[in-house]
Amino acid sequence: MRKPKEPRSRKMSGRAFMIGIMLLGVAALAVRLIVAFPHGGFMSDQQLFVDWMEQVRQRGLASVYIEGSNINYPPIFLLLMDLYRSVVGWFGIVPAAGELSFKGVLIVLDLILLAAAVPLTHSMGRTRSRFFVLALLALNPALIFGSASWGQVDMLHSMLMSATLLVLPNLPLLAGVLFALALLSKFQAVTLLAVLGIYFLRRLADRHGIRPLALFAAGFAGILGITAVFFARASGLQAMVKGAYLSAVGMYPQVTMNAMNIWYYFIGTSPTTPDTTRLFGTLTLRSAGFLLLALFVAFAAVYLWKSRLDASSLLKSAALVNFAFFMLPTEIHERYSVPALVMSIFVCLYDRRWAIPTILLSLGVTANLWMVQAEAIGIYTGLIVVYVNVALLLWMVVALCGELRKRHGDRPVFDDVDKPSGSIHEPARFSRSE
Template sequence: MSEITVGSADKRTFTIYVILLLFCAGVVRLLLAEQYSGFISDQGLFVQWMESVRENGLGGAFAVNGSINYPPLFLGMLGLYGDLLHLLGISTQAGAVSFKFILIMIDLVAILLVVRLTAGIANYNWRAFVILLFALNPALMTDSAVWGQVDLLHSILMLLAVIGLTNRPLWSGILFAFALLTKFQAITVLPVMGLWLLLILIREKQYRPLLLWVSGFAGPWILTIIYFGATGSLTKMIRQAYTDAVGFYSSASMNAMNIWFHIIGVDPGTNDTQTIAAGISMRNFGFLLLFAAVIGICLYMYYSREDRTTMLLKASATLCFSFFMLPTEIHERYSIPALVFTLLVIKHDKQWTWSAGLLTLTILMNLVIVLNNDVTAGNGIWMAIVNVLVLIGMFGSLWMGVKRSCKPSVVKEVGER
C-alpha cells in the first residue's frame, strides 16, 4: 500500500472512514444477531444470571445461584443492562437482539479502542486496513453477535494491560485486574507481564513500574474483596468463578481444534486423567507442553531487541495461542485472545498478517461447526493442522527475533508518562 501524505484533509477522510466502518460493523452485527439465535445454552445462563443480579444484587446472586461460573465484572454489567431494559419495558430473551445488544456494544467500544491503539501508524491505508480486519472480523462477530458470548471483553482488557506496561504501569495493573475479574483465562498473559516487570527491575534498577503495576492491580481486587466480604459471598464467588472452573470438563479437547483433536492420536472425548506415557496423565502432559512454551517465550523476551511494544504483543499472541493449542480441556472460544493480539501485532509486523488471516479462518469455522453441532474428525482435522502450522510459524517468528540478537536487549524509557 502506498503512503498517504498526512494532512487535515486526510484526517477528515479517515475520520469519515472510521464513522462509516463503525456504522457498518454495528449494522452487520445487528443483522447477524437477528438472523441467528446462536448458542442458546450460554445465552440462557447469561439471562438467568442477569435476573439473579437484578433481584439479589451482585453479591446475593453468587449466594443464591450456584450456576454462576463467571467472575463478577461481566455479571455486574449484565445487572446494569437488565435494569436498563426493565426501565424501558423490554423483555430479555436468549437468542434475540434484546440480549445480544450488550455484546454488540462491547464490540463497538473495542473497535474504538483499536482505532486509538493504531494511532501510531503513519500510513493511513495500512491503519485503515488493520482497523477493518478487527472491526469486520468474521470470527469475532460470530463469537459475539451469533454465538452470544463475551470473549472480546476480557481479550481487549488483556491487550490494553499488556500495551500499557511500557508507559502506564498503574493503568496496566488496573486493567489486568479488570481482565481477571471478567474471566480467569486472562491469567494467560501473566508470565509475559511478570517477566517484563522483572527485566525492568533487574536491568534498569527501576522499582517504580513494578510498584505502580502492583498498586493498580491490587486496587480493584481490594474493592472486590471488601464488597463480597460484606455481602457474605466472597468464598462462594472465588470458588464458583475461579477454583471450581478449573478441571470442570475433563475431556482431552472441548471442541478446540488443537493438538488434542486427533493430531497426536488421541480422541478428543478421552478423559484427560488417563495416562499417556511414563505415568503422566494427558492433563499434566498438556501443562508440561504449555510450560515449555512459556520458557521459550520468556527466552525470546530476554534476548529480543525488537521494539518493546512489538515484543510484548508477539509474546502475548504466541502465549495465548499456546494456551489454546497445548493443554487439555480447551474450549473452541479460548482462541479469541490470541486472535485479538495477533490482529494488533500486524500493526508492527506485516508478516503476521498471514497468521491473523489463518486464525480468523480456523476460529470462524471452529465456531460454526460447534454451533451446527457438526464436530467430527473429518471436518475438523484440517483446522487443527492449520492451527499447528500457525503456532509453529509464531514460534519461528520469535526464534528469528532471538537469532538476530547477539545479547540481551536493554529495556529503555520505561515508566509512567
C-alpha cells in the same frame, strides 16, 4: 527522538481516516445486527446468562454468588449484564436467550471495545497499518460470530488483555488497572502472568523496574481491593472466588471440548478420551499437555527477555503463550483462541508479516466456532482446521526465533530498555523487515 518518516503510500489524510473510522463503526454495527437477527446462537450459554441476569436482579451482585446457583463467571460480566437489563427495562424490554434483546449487551460491548481501540492505536498516526488493524477488529468474522451469533463475551477480556500490554511500557498504573479488570472478566487472563512476570524481572534486572512495578501493583491492587471489599461486606468474597475461579476447573475431564487443537485426532486421541489416561503408566494426558505448554511459555520468556520490552514484543510473546494455551493443554474450549487472535491483530500494527497468519487464524477460529454451533463437526473437516492451527503455532515460534537471531547479530539487547517503543504514547520504530 524524531518520528521516522512513513512512506507516502502508508499515510492517509485526516479527513479520509476519520471518514474510514466512521464507516467502520457503521459497518461493524450493521453486520452484527444482520448476523444476530436470523441466528439464535448457542442457546445453553445464552439461557445461562439470562438466568444469571435475573439472579443478580433478585439478590444483588454482592450476594449472588452466595445465594445464586451455577454462576461460574467473574463479576464484571454480571455487572455489565445487570446495567444493560436496567437500561433496556426502561423501554419495557426483557432480555431473552437467542434474541436481540439479549445479544444487544454483547453488540454494545463490541462497539465500546472497538471505540477503545482507536485511542489505543493512536501512536501509529493515520496510517494504513492502523486502519487495517481497526478494520480487522471491526469486521473480523470470528469476533462477529462469537458475540452476534454464538452469544459469548470473549471479546471483553481479550481486549482488556491486549490493552494491558499496549499501555504497559509507558503507563504501568493503567496497565495494572486493565489487568485487574481482565481477571475480573475471565480467568483466562491469568495467562498474562508469565509475560508480565518476565517483563518486570527483566526491568528489575536492569535496575529500571522498581517504579513501573510499584505503579502496576498499585493499579492492580486498587481494583482488586475495591472488589474484595465490595464482596466481603456481604460475606460473599469466598463464594465469589470459588464460583468465579475454581468451580469450573476440571468440569470436563476429556482431552478437548470442541477445540481444534492437537488433541482433536492430530496425535491419535479422539475428543472424548479422558485426560486422566496415563502415558507409560505414569504421566497423564493432562500433565503431558501442561508440560508442552510449559515449553512454549519458556520459549516466549526467552524471547521477551532478549527483546526491547516494547508493546510489539509483549504482544507477540503473549499471542504465542495464549495460542499455545489453546493448542496444547487438555479440557480446552473452542473459544479459548480468541485472546490470541485479538493480540495477533494488534501485532499487525508493528509487523506486517503477521497479517496473513492473523487472517488465517481468524478464519480458523470462525470455522471452529461455526462447526460447534451448527453441530457440523466432521473428523476430516475439523482436522483441516487443526493442521492450519498447528502450522500457525509453529510459524509463531519460527518468526520469534528469527527475531532473536537478527537481534543477536545486530546489537546488544539491552540498548532500548529505557526507551520502550510501539506503546500508546510513542510511535513504533519499524525495521526493514516490517
